[in-house]
């Protein structure tokens with residue numbers, strides 16, 4: 001089984017939690033507390049590269065009017081909002097996230113069904129959605145195999161999965177630039193946003209999870225192992241990766 005080993009072994013992340021149970025409780029608290037400032041922080045740091053990019057990726061991955069979408073790790077709804085725009089009034093979006101605080105922010109901007117749950121255990125029946133999306137959360141998932149087999153289960157045959165994730169740049173210069181940005185610029189920006197002090201901690205954790213993130217090839221392998229076909233990965237601006245696959 002492909003557990004998200006990097007989350008457990010990397011010494012940077014061991015300072016946040018000791019095991020899977022503690023990881024769930026620590027990250028849930030972290031996201032609950034950061035929820036009111038998340039969109040602002042995301043906008044300023046651009047680590048997720050904004051609404052236009054999320055929408056463009058969903059469109060490129062084949063999201064169309066009328067589709068039924070499950071947005072996993074929906075957070076404050078940055079992917080879900082773009083999905084709702086694309087599927088239109090005849091489509092449907094369901095937003096899933098373990099953090100009630102993040103989902104409360106989502107509900108302020110979007111009137112959709114929300115589920116407080118984890119990617120590894122989705123409270124939906126088999127073959128009920130056309131499209132599964134997940135933005136910037138793969139590195140928070142403890143058991144990637146379990147999550148991907150859940151995605152396959154809830155997708156209708158022919159349905160697509162679209163995962164957006166930041167990865168470490170391939171060249172040394174890019175790695176140094178990203179480290180400087182995450183280690184220096186982002187904490188400074190987070191501090192400047194004073195009233196959202198907890199966002200600073202979240203962003204420090206965010207940077208550490210990028211550094212410790214699993215390699216793209218292992219994510220592609222896990223998708224194939226789950227039973228997906230047409231498994232692909234594209235790279236935008238050297239760090240943003242979009243993983244796409246289809247249920248046969």
Ligand SMILES: C[S@@+](CC[C@H](N)C(=O)[O-])C[C@H]1O[C@@H](n2cnc3c(N)ncnc32)[C@H](O)[C@@H]1O
Nearest residue numbers: 031073074075078099102118119135137140141
């Ligand atoms: C960085 S936010 C991303 C939110 C949103 N998708 C976006 O694009 O901005 C990561 C989200 O993943 C959620 N999360 C953490 N562990 C998860 C898991 N095992 N399954 C599903 N969601 C999880 C967190 O609660 C948080 O809302």
